[in-house]
Amino acid sequence: xxxxxxxxxxxxxxxxxxxxxxxxxxxxxxxxxxxxxxxxxxxxxxxxxxxxxxxxxxxxxxxxxxxxxxxxxxxxxxxxxxxxxxxxxxxxxxxxxxxxxxxxxxxxxxxx
Amino acid sequence: xxxxxxxxxxxxxxxxxxxxxxxxxxxxxxxxxxxxxxxxxxxxxxxxxxxxxxxxxxxxxxxxxxxxxxxxxxxxxxxxxxxxxxxxxxxxxxxxxxxxxxxxxxxxxx
Numbered sequence: 386x387x388x389x390x391x392x393x394x395x396x397x398x399x400x401x402x403x404x405x406x407x408x409x410x411x412x413x414x415x416x417x418x419x420x421x422x423x424x425x426x427x428x429x430x431x432x433x434x435x436x437x438x439x440x441x442x443x444x445x446x447x448x449x450x451x452x453x454x455x456x457x458x459x460x461x462x463x464x465x466x467x468x469x470x471x472x473x474x475x476x477x478x479x480x481x482x483x484x485x486x487x488x489x490x491x492x493x494x495x496x497x
Numbered sequence: 498x499x500x501x502x503x504x505x506x507x508x509x510x511x512x513x514x515x516x517x518x519x520x521x522x523x524x525x526x527x528x529x530x531x532x533x534x535x536x537x538x539x540x541x542x543x544x545x546x547x548x549x550x551x552x553x554x555x556x557x558x559x560x561x562x563x564x565x566x567x568x569x570x571x572x573x574x575x576x577x578x579x580x581x582x583x584x585x586x587x588x589x590x591x592x593x594x595x596x597x598x599x600x601x602x603x604x605x606x607x
Contacts, residue, residue: 416592430596475541
């Protein structure tokens with residue numbers, strides 16, 4: 386498995402609270418991504434990063450922010466969690482364009 | 498806009514039967530297409546990509562630009578093939594962003 390870990394693996398939080406999910410890689414890959422997986426929607430891109438401090442929005446970025454201060458870490462923050470953000474979140478990494486993306490094991494987030 | 502469609506939520510077949518998981522895409526540029534698989538309790542992993550034109554675990558997929566399809570096929574299904582399969586379209590050039598279909602759950606019955 387590619388060296389990619391997500392933390393926490395499971396989290397339950399209350400509506401309105403901030404939440405931060407962490408993705409850590411040991412592969413020194415340039416590109417990092419956050420996806421959410423929901424029944425009937427597959428995986429949808431939230432945000433991605435193409436280098437340290439370089440990030441951009443994906444297709445479902447509202448309510449999420451990201452930061453990448455080091456090559457190995459990509460953080461996803463829900464500023465004020467809502468029930469619609471209950472989902473499984475996957476981090477992925479990729480060395481360069483049009484190559485395989487490697488996925489983390491996922492974080493199951495429940496907002497109550 | 499780019500889109501990936503997997504029309505079947507569930508495909509149930511018997512062991513030894515042929516399998517075809519359908520995938521259609523919509524993209525104005527030159528497509529990069531992938532099949533990813535997620536086995537129970539495992540992380541999502543690449544099964545194959547159209548550019549490599551290889552067979553992985555007996556699966557093949559041919560890009561048909563005329564029909565905008567990238568169907569996944571296997572002549573004889575095995576029980577260990579049971580998993581969720583996602584078709585994905587790569588876009589954005591070097592940024593390698595992926596648009597996923599909604600997935601098809603393949604259930605191979607003994």
